[in-house]
Amino acid sequence: MRIARISTKTPEQEASNTDLDLLNPLIEKYKDKKGKLIPLLQGTQDIFGYIPREAFLKISEETGLDLSDMYGVATFYAQFRLNPVGKHIVKVCHGTACHVQNANEVTESLQDALKIKDGETTEDGLFTLESVACLGCCSLAPVMMIGDETYGKLDGKQAVKIVKNIKIKESN
Amino acid sequence: METKVIVGLGSCGIAAGAGKVYEKIKSLKQAEHLDFDLKKTSCVGMCYREPLVEIIDESGSYLYGDVDEERAIDILDKHINQHNPVKEYVVKTDLFKTEDDEYNDSQVRIALRNCGFMDPEKIEEYEARQGYRAIRKIAGQGMPRLDVIQTVLSSGLRGRGGGGFPTGLKWKFANNNKSDEKYIICNADEGDPGAFMDRSVLEGDPHSVLEGMIIGAYAIEATGGVIYCRAEYPLAIKRLNIAIEQARAKGYLGKNILGIDGFNFDIYIKEGAGAFVCGEETALIASVEGERGMPRKRPPFPASQGLWKKPTNINNVETFANIPWIVLNEADEYKKYGTEKSKGTKVFALAGKIRRSGLVEVPMGMSIRDVIFKMGGGIQNDKKFKAVQMGGPSGGCIPEYLADTLVDYDSVNATGAIMGSGGMVVMDETTCMIDVAKFFLDFTQKESCGKCTFCRVGTKRMLEILDRITNGQGKEGDIELLEELSYQIKDNSLCGLGQTAPNPVLTTIKYFRDEYEAHIRDKKCPALVCKKLLTYEVDPEKCTGCTVCAKNCPTDCIDGERKEVHFIRQEDCIKCGTCYSKCKFDAIKLS
Numbered sequence: 001m002r003i004a005r006i007s008t009k010t011p012e013q014e015a016s017n018t019d020l021d022l023l024n025p026l027i028e029k030y031k032d033k034k035g036k037l038i039p040l041l042q043g044t045q046d047i048f049g050y051i052p053r054e055a056f057l058k059i060s061e062e063t064g065l066d067l068s069d070m071y072g073v074a075t076f077y078a079q080f081r082l083n084p085v086g087k088h089i090v091k092v093c094h095g096t097a098c099h100v101q102n103a104n105e106v107t108e109s110l111q112d113a114l115k116i117k118d119g120e121t122t123e124d125g126l127f128t129l130e131s132v133a134c135l136g137c138c139s140l141a142p143v144m145m146i147g148d149e150t151y152g153k154l155d156g157k158q159a160v161k162i163v164k165n166i167k168i169k170e171s172n
Numbered sequence: 173m174e175t176k177v178i179v180g181l182g183s184c185g186i187a188a189g190a191g192k193v194y195e196k197i198k199s200l201k202q203a204e205h206l207d208f209d210l211k212k213t214s215c216v217g218m219c220y221r222e223p224l225v226e227i228i229d230e231s232g233s234y235l236y237g238d239v240d241e242e243r244a245i246d247i248l249d250k251h252i253n254q255h256n257p258v259k260e261y262v263v264k265t266d267l268f269k270t271e272d273d274e275y276n277d278s279q280v281r282i283a284l285r286n287c288g289f290m291d292p293e294k295i296e297e298y299e300a301r302q303g304y305r306a307i308r309k310i311a312g313q314g315m316p317r318l319d320v321i322q323t324v325l326s327s328g329l330r331g332r333g334g335g336g337f338p339t340g341l342k343w344k345f346a347n348n349n350k351s352d353e354k355y356i357i358c359n360a361d362e363g364d365p366g367a368f369m370d371r372s373v374l375e376g377d378p379h380s381v382l383e384g385m386i387i388g389a390y391a392i393e394a395t396g397g398v399i400y401c402r403a404e405y406p407l408a409i410k411r412l413n414i415a416i417e418q419a420r421a422k423g424y425l426g427k428n429i430l431g432i433d434g435f436n437f438d439i440y441i442k443e444g445a446g447a448f449v450c451g452e453e454t455a456l457i458a459s460v461e462g463e464r465g466m467p468r469k470r471p472p473f474p475a476s477q478g479l480w481k482k483p484t485n486i487n488n489v490e491t492f493a494n495i496p497w498i499v500l501n502e503a504d505e506y507k508k509y510g511t512e513k514s515k516g517t518k519v520f521a522l523a524g525k526i527r528r529s530g531l532v533e534v535p536m537g538m539s540i541r542d543v544i545f546k547m548g549g550g551i552q553n554d555k556k557f558k559a560v561q562m563g564g565p566s567g568g569c570i571p572e573y574l575a576d577t578l579v580d581y582d583s584v585n586a587t588g589a590i591m592g593s594g595g596m597v598v599m600d601e602t603t604c605m606i607d608v609a610k611f612f613l614d615f616t617q618k619e620s621c622g623k624c625t626f627c628r629v630g631t632k633r634m635l636e637i638l639d640r641i642t643n644g645q646g647k648e649g650d651i652e653l654l655e656e657l658s659y660q661i662k663d664n665s666l667c668g669l670g671q672t673a674p675n676p677v678l679t680t681i682k683y684f685r686d687e688y689e690a691h692i693r694d695k696k697c698p699a700l701v702c703k704k705l706l707t708y709e710v711d712p713e714k715c716t717g718c719t720v721c722a723k724n725c726p727t728d729c730i731d732g733e734r735k736e737v738h739f740i741r742q743e744d745c746i747k748c749g750t751c752y753s754k755c756k757f758d759a760i761k762l763s
């Protein structure tokens with residue numbers, strides 16, 4: 001079972017950098033549809049990169065969905081994030097094929113290099129490290145994906161090098 | 173005839189760099205005014221050779237493998253400009269033999285009949301390959317619904333999503349339940365981590381899945397269709413959306429389809445949100461309705477009470493992809509392939525330590541050995557074949573000595589594994605079977621929806637025991653405890669997830685008990701995978717005295733002067749493996 005918690009930031013902290021009006025068209029689109037809850041959450045995450053506490057409140061207020069139902073669904077599915085994410089999400093594949101080709105080494109090296117654990121975001125807000133199941137390119141195992149770019153046949157050292165290169169590019 | 177240059181742009185190809193190759197070819201074509209038609213297709217299945225580029229000219233078809241930008245320049249120059257195909261890069265052609273022929277020779281492509289042979293974003297190309305002919309045949313002949321169902325029933329087609337339930341029978345049930353609102357759902361959740369058959373079909377041939385659904389909708393009188401696709405497959409979703417638009421524009425979806433009076437049907441896509449259990453049909457329905465994807469008790473089965481409490485039929489992607497072919501070619505043609513109880517063909521995703529990994533479609537009844545060694549080319553780096561994992565988290569490991577097992581539902585089940593959706597992950601002597609069992613249990617433990625106590629808590633306890641064993645703290649009696657927990661979980665879980673979650677553990681205990689014992693009694697990992705059970709030593713021949721290991725050792729247990737051979741004090745070593753991964757000279761030995 002997955003366990004997740006809503007961001008612990010206070011509403012004021014959050015509202016200051018979240019433009020909730022962005023949600024209006026989304027709410028308008030799904031308000032009266034059957035089975036709207038998941039598409040609403042997916043849409044919210046597309047806008048903010050995660051689902052802010054304030055967004056839960058606003059959606060609940062305007063659609064009549066129960067907050068507890070929304071929370072229940074948001075914590076049930078792996079896709080939903082309840083905390084802000086970094087600019088680049090580093091998805092390391094831990095599907096079966098990647099596992100037997102030593103995906104653990106890739107994650108461990110990245111954890112060392114970025115000084116974060118799996119699922120966390122670096123302090124500079126540049127990277128979030130995630131484990132995912134099968135990216136569908138098992139013939140290139142082990143694989144990781146950053147943005148739309150997929151990198152295959154990795155080992156720990158190569159993975160770290162790729163991430164470091166992005167970091168260098170970002171600081172220029 | 174105009175020469176065609178076709179680039180394979182499936183997810184695997186794009187990951188290997190096919191997008192860049194396509195752009196390169198496009199810019200060369202423009203810059204040098206080359207005369208050919210540049211086209212796109214999806215995955216042909218030879219993923220181990222990606223990126224793939226096919227050139228078709230007067231003399232025939234040549235499929236080039238491992239094409240990077242440089243090779244693309246070379247191929248265009250020699251093949252297009254000088255009309256001189258570059259034989260050494262060709263991986264598949266009818267004109268001469270290649271070293272990859274074995275991969276393709278024994279395949280029978282029914283579900284994959286169009287994958288890699290057409291542009292999935294063009295409905296005309298599908299139509300040119302007999303697409304939508306099956307539904308036209310039904311409309312043209314005014315084929316009664318029950319005849320369609322009978323054709324599917326006689327073909328012997330069984331559900332390709334893992335359960336293996338006869339598809340025709342399922343349709344019959346759904347047809348029997350009368351209602352003015354009925355649904356047909358395509359299960360494209362493909363949850364098995366390490367399987368990618370459905371993705372390739374959706375990306376490479378979305379229309380055949382749509383046509384299969386339209387035929388199903390006709391047969392059971394469905395009014396609405398849903399494709400439940402995992403959100404991790406953005407390319408598949410994009411191509412499905414294009415395909416649905418095109419099918420609507422051509423009247424294959426909509427009102428009074430192809431003139432069949434009262435046949436109104438449309439399809440929409442529902443993106444999954446990342447939960448393995450949502451592949452289970454009742455959980456999937458809950459998820460489409462916007463709820464937590466928790467399975468519920470059956471009966472009532474979806475055929476009587478499914479989506480929005482209306483009769484609903486759920487089939488897998490590959491199942492639907494087979495349907496148009498069966499309707500068009502008749503049941504007897506399909507029945508020719510396969511074994512007594514498993515008819516037709518099955519697509520497998522070969523991955524792991526196999527030389528040629530990718531997608532293959534073979535007739536049921538081929539031996540696992542033939543699939544792995546003949547088609548797959550055996551094991552990478554000439555290592556020894558140890559086992560093959562089939563059925564993902566619900567399946568099991570089949571050991572080398574049972575490799576002559578035939579691929580059909582019943583033979584595979586007899587080993588304790590299951591056919592599943594078609595993932596085959598090959599393992600060699602460097603794979604630790606307890607580690608594999610732990611991997612799957614970790615997966616199911618996380619993915620358990622939490623409804624049944626035995627599944628929620630039991631899998632967690634099993635994982636803890638496996639963790640202990642791989643950390644060198646295994647105890648006598650652990651194996652028996654694992655077995656007992658396994659049977660409890662199997663017996664007391666509501667849905668297939670819990671009922672099959674212990675399979676990876678049970679099969680590895682059954683076939684690799686000695687490996688469990690080595691971990692527990694001798695505190696050794698024969699495959700040298702479980703870090704905590706290894707001894708790390710410096711190889712004096714290879715050590716250059718660079719001091720990197722000593723600098724990085726978290727417990728300072730490595731001694732040695734610069735430029736002299738180093739030494740690890742075993743009593744202080746915590747077996748973290750840092751020295752091993754940091755050493756540039758391969759000088760840390762494991763035993």
Ligand SMILES: Cc1cc2nc3c(=O)[nH]c(=O)nc-3n(C[C@H](O)[C@H](O)[C@H](O)COP(=O)(O)O)c2cc1C
Pocket residue numbers: 330331332333334335336337339359360361362363364448449450451452453454486487488489491593667668669
């Ligand atoms: C835990 C669990 C996960 C499943 N995942 C999938 C899946 O990813 N894809 C799929 O087609 N069927 C999956 N199934 C099987 C479905 O419940 C269902 O049997 C299948 O979609 C029916 O289609 P078929 O008869 O064409 O095989 C899963 C079943 C269970 C219990």
Ligand code: FES
Pocket residue numbers: 093094095096097098099133134135136137138139141142143365366367
């Ligand atoms: S297991 Fe990693 S891409 Fe499939």
